[in-house]
Amino acid sequence: MTAFIFDVDDTLYDQRQPFQQAFDATFDLPDVPLQQVYLLSRQLSDQVFHDTETGKLPIQAMWIYRIQGALAHYHHTISDQQALAFQTAYQAAQHRITLLNDVRQTLDFCQQQHATLGVITNGPDTHQRAKIAQLGLTNWIPNQQTFTSGGLHLAKPDPRIFQHVARQLHLNPHQTFYVGDSFENDVIGAKQAGWQSIWINRQQRPRLHHQAQPDFIVNAQQSLLQTVQTILQQKG
Incomplete structure (x- = not known):
């Protein structure tokens, strides 16, 4: 899946x-x-x-x-x-942050398509979970499918945090897409764990010169929803 x-x-x-x-x-x-x-x-x-x-x-x-x-x-x-x-x-x-509309639509679409969803985030466990609660993510992602570096004592880009989550959620790395904005932490970390990568680059940051490169890029012209729809259509 x-x-x-x-x-x-x-x-x-x-x-x-x-x-x-x-x-x-x-x-x-x-x-x-x-x-x-x-x-x-x-x-x-x-x-x-x-x-x-x-x-x-x-x-x-x-x-x-x-x-x-x-x-x-x-x-x-x-x-x-x-x-x-x-x-x-x-x-x-x-305490006043809200989901981006593109993200909300993407989560709704993924839920309709029965895709597995989860979170990996760097930061203190309590602090990051407070953000997750404020964003209302539990409407799409159960708490047991959210993982923090503070809770696991592992942090991105260490591939072990991705591997741990893959074991916990029974993921197939080749069918798993990590969505994140940090080239070093998110793109390189996910690729080193054998996952696919969707790089969120709304800020137009330069790519790092590294052998690991994202499979998809979301920028100001391309929405996350369009990218995910394309992926699931190809898988279908």
Whole structure:
């Protein structure tokens, strides 16, 4: 049976929205290119993610590091207290996140087609499950089919997290499509586990030069629903 397993952040919802809401509420920096600051903060977060998972770097230190570093690139210095105030506002804004319409339609279609659905997401278990609950994902995906790096003590792109989920959900790797926005974590991780890959690239990020390449790409011109419909029609 064909399966679609989803990332959460910047895949199921637009993570820029809570970021912008928190940024506008915390800082008065109209000259800063917000899109670039957002993308840079994501990159900095990814760089130290493993250290937060192992406990080498406290999560509060990561929160401070990523927004301070992103703003420093544009010649703005903020204090640790300002960085934490931004994080507080950011987390509050995440309580208002909603599924993208394209994602909602895709989940409905997959459910109608009886495709297996699941989630693999990096991050603290409680934090990520709060987002999953806010998005209402249990309307399509049971809790026992959602997996977090914090809960498993394994994180993308380690292929073992994909292999663990494949065993738990009895997936055929060749018929399983991982849907995510991070080339390194989602595309490379899934391909190294023998899965198919759908790369969500709404932000027009450059591809990494790597032997692992996505099987499908969703960008501003191509919807996820169209991609999934194409896959299931081919399988049918």
